Each structure stands twice: as structure tokens, then as C-alpha cells.
Amino acid sequence: MGDQHVIALDLGGTKLAAGVLDREGGVIRRAQHTTDTSSEDALLAQIERSIDELLDEQVVALGVGIPSLIDQRAGRAGASVNVPLENVDLRDRLAERFGLPLALENDANAAALAEHRFGAGRGAEHMVLLTLGTGIGGGLVLNGELYRGAVGAAAELGHMVIDVDGPRCQGLCPGFGHLEALASGTAARRLAEEVAEAQPDGELARARAxxxxxxxxxxxxxxxxxxxxxxxxxxxxxxxxxxGIASYVNIFNPELVVIGGGFAQAGDLLLDPARRVVAERALPLARDVVRIVPAELGPEAGLIGSGLVGFEAFDAAPVR
Ligand SMILES: [Zn+2]
Known part of the structure; x- marks a missing residue:
């Protein structure tokens, strides 16, 4: 008998990454598709095809990372960001179709698991992860385990209020002044527009012109x-x-805050001001031990984390 593998999917608004992974997070084969956002049926068919084309007898489970609020009781994708999945019983549908144990996971949760096991969070017992992109995703590892909350909808860390009088949040979120509305790549674009307007001789204004x-x-x-x-x-x-981070530090007392996502390539230009605020405004003890560091796995984190939850589903399944 050969090694056991899982098929992992990382679904995003623009691309669907798929891979065959081993237990060490190694990607053995991979495929990538442009996400079919034309309809829910089309996307579900594409997800099934992308699994089909990687299946072989060494595959023992499936791990599916999606940009959605997930009700883990039903294995249901509730509201989603940038993809047409809403109230779909995805776990049952795929488990029936392929006859394999299957786990669904929120994409940022999956990234947190991956960074904790193989990336910047190795060895940490308590870790907060933020992914900065169009929005802000969040994941929490507490006492060495991913924290999913009562039904699986926890750790939406981008949706914490940091300004009660702030702007309306994005997409499906009914909130105002959330971290996502004030510190995401989208927020940076909005602010850059304002600065370009106010400083017509500046480099931002020149780039825009x-x-x-x-x-x-x-x-x-x-x-x-x-x-x-x-x-x-x-x-x-x-x-x-x-x-935002100062509040997570006060609430969770993490050893590490890991910052990933496309916009995080700003690196210390972004993290140094954040570190200064945490040093000034978070409570003693917690602020003295926390380190704020960049993620290490880059865009692979979601896929690797989906592989990890696939193996979790396999290990939890009744012996057949
Ligand atoms: Zn929000």
C-alpha cells in the first residue's frame, strides 16, 4: 500500500487551486482553474471536475477551503465572498459524489492551520492570523488547535469594530467601521485615492494620471x-x-500575530506602525510577549490548510 494522500481545493474569487497533498503538506500534483462564477451549478460542476481529474487510489479524503461562512453542523456553505455559493450542502453533496471523508473549511481558517503547522506559527500555542487582501480574513489557533466557535463561524477577525462612526463594511457585512473597512487592501486603495487627490504633485497622483x-x-x-x-x-x-491587533492581543494573549495575504507584501512598512500602536495601547504582559510577523507560506497556505483538514476528516472517520 502506498502513502495516503488527500485532494485539497482552495477556492477563490478568481482561481480554483487544486492539489494532491501528503501529510507533511507536500504538494504532489496540482491543477489550477479560473473560477467559474457564472452560476452556482457551474461552479459546483467545476469543483467536482477538479476533484475527478486528480483522483487516484491513494486519495483517502478531501479537504475543501472556501471563502464562505460555514455552518459545520450541516456542512453547509452559507454566505460567500466573491463566489456564487449560498446555502449549499457542500459536504454531503461531495461526500456522496466521491464516497470519501470530506472536510469543509473557511479559507482563512485553513491558512491559519497551515501557518501554524508548517509556517510562521510553528511551535506557537496561541496564534492569531490575519490575511490582508480585498477584505481581511481571520483565523485563531488557541491551545494548539483551530478555534471554530459554536457552529464553525468564528474568527471573522476582519469584522471587529475599530471606529463606531466609520464607513460601512464591504460585501455582505452589515457593520460599520470594521477593521476590514479600514485596513484591507481595498481600504488602502481608497485612502491612496484621497491622498492622490490632496497631493497632486505626489507619486500616487502621478501614477493615477x-x-x-x-x-x-x-x-x-x-x-x-x-x-x-x-x-x-x-x-x-x-x-x-x-x-485591531491591540484588541486581539488583549483578548487572546497570543504569542504570535501572523500577517498574510496579497496586501501583506507591504511588510514592515505596514507592520512597524502596527507594532508601535500595540506597544502603546495594548495591556501590559500580553503586549510584552506578542510578536507580529509576516506569514511564510504565501498563496500556498490555503491549499496546504485544506489538505490538513482533509486528513483530519480521514482520521476522524469510522474505520471501514
Ligand atoms: Zn464587516
């Missing part, structure tokens, strides 16, 4: 090159990030 969309990532690149107006954007966003 030459036809570029001033994204959060572009603002980060201009800040890395030392341009003052872009640095101002990173400083402000990093401040908001630090306000």
Missing part, C-alpha cells in the same frame, strides 16, 4: 521606493491594523 489604478499593492510598492505620499498611506493603514 498615467492611467494606473492606484491599488493597495501599488501604494505599497511606491512606499517601498521611499515616496512620502505612499508612505503616508501605509502609516495610516498600519495604524488601523495596530488598533
Amino acid at each position: 498615467s492611467g494606473g489604478i492606484v491599488t493597495g499593492v501599488l501604494a505599497a510598492e511606491l512606499a517601498s521606493a521611499g515616496h512620502g505620499d505612499a508612505l503616508e498611506v501605509m502609516e495610516r493603514i498600519g495604524f488601523h491594523l495596530g488598533i
Whole structure:
């Protein structure tokens, strides 16, 4: 008998990554597709096809990471971000179709598991993960285990209020002044627009005038090159990030706060202002032990974490 493998999926709004993984997080084979967002049926069919094309007799379970609120009682994808999945009993549907143990997991939770096992969080007992992108995803590892809450909907850390009078949050969220609305890549883009407007001689204004969309990532690149107006954007966003992290530090007393996601490539330009706020505003003891560090696994974290929950499902399944 050969080694046991799982098929892992990491579904995002633009791409669907699939892979065959071993227990050490190694990716043995992989495939990538442009996410079919035309309809729910089309997307479900694409998910099934992407599993089908990787299946072989060594595959013992499936792990599926989705950008959704998940009700783990029913294995149901509730509301989703950027993909047409709403109130779908995805776990039953795929388990029936493939006859294998299967776990569904929120994508940021999966990334937290992966960083904890194989990345920046190795050895930590208590870890907070934030993924900065269009939105802000969150994951919590407490007492060495992923914390899922009562039904699986926990750790939506991007949806903590940091300004009660702040702007409306994004997408499906009915809240105002959430961290996601003030420290995501989207928030950086909005702020960069404002700064470009206010400083017409600055580098952000120049980038915009030459036809570029001033994204959060572009603002980060201009800040890395030392341009003052872009640095101002990173400083402000990093401040908001630090306000949020200071509360997580007070509540959870983690050893580590791990920052990943596309916009996190801003690195210390973003993390240093956040570290300063935490040092100034979080409670003693907790603030003295926490370290705020970049993630290590990059865009692979979601896929690797989905593989880990696939193995969890296999290990928990009754012996057949
Ligand atoms: Zn929100």
C-alpha cells in the first residue's frame, strides 16, 4: 500500500487551486482553474471536475477551503465572498459524489492551520492570523488547535469594530467601521485615492494620471521606493491594523500575530506602525510577549490548510 494522500481545493474569487497533498503538506500534483462564477451549478460542476481529474487510489479524503461562512453542523456553505455559493450542502453533496471523508473549511481558517503547522506559527500555542487582501480574513489557533466557535463561524477577525462612526463594511457585512473597512487592501486603495487627490504633485497622483489604478499593492510598492505620499498611506493603514491587533492581543494573549495575504507584501512598512500602536495601547504582559510577523507560506497556505483538514476528516472517520 502506498502513502495516503488527500485532494485539497482552495477556492477563490478568481482561481480554483487544486492539489494532491501528503501529510507533511507536500504538494504532489496540482491543477489550477479560473473560477467559474457564472452560476452556482457551474461552479459546483467545476469543483467536482477538479476533484475527478486528480483522483487516484491513494486519495483517502478531501479537504475543501472556501471563502464562505460555514455552518459545520450541516456542512453547509452559507454566505460567500466573491463566489456564487449560498446555502449549499457542500459536504454531503461531495461526500456522496466521491464516497470519501470530506472536510469543509473557511479559507482563512485553513491558512491559519497551515501557518501554524508548517509556517510562521510553528511551535506557537496561541496564534492569531490575519490575511490582508480585498477584505481581511481571520483565523485563531488557541491551545494548539483551530478555534471554530459554536457552529464553525468564528474568527471573522476582519469584522471587529475599530471606529463606531466609520464607513460601512464591504460585501455582505452589515457593520460599520470594521477593521476590514479600514485596513484591507481595498481600504488602502481608497485612502491612496484621497491622498492622490490632496497631493497632486505626489507619486500616487502621478501614477493615477498615467492611467494606473492606484491599488493597495501599488501604494505599497511606491512606499517601498521611499515616496512620502505612499508612505503616508501605509502609516495610516498600519495604524488601523495596530488598533485591531491591540484588541486581539488583549483578548487572546497570543504569542504570535501572523500577517498574510496579497496586501501583506507591504511588510514592515505596514507592520512597524502596527507594532508601535500595540506597544502603546495594548495591556501590559500580553503586549510584552506578542510578536507580529509576516506569514511564510504565501498563496500556498490555503491549499496546504485544506489538505490538513482533509486528513483530519480521514482520521476522524469510522474505520471501514
Ligand atoms: Zn464587516
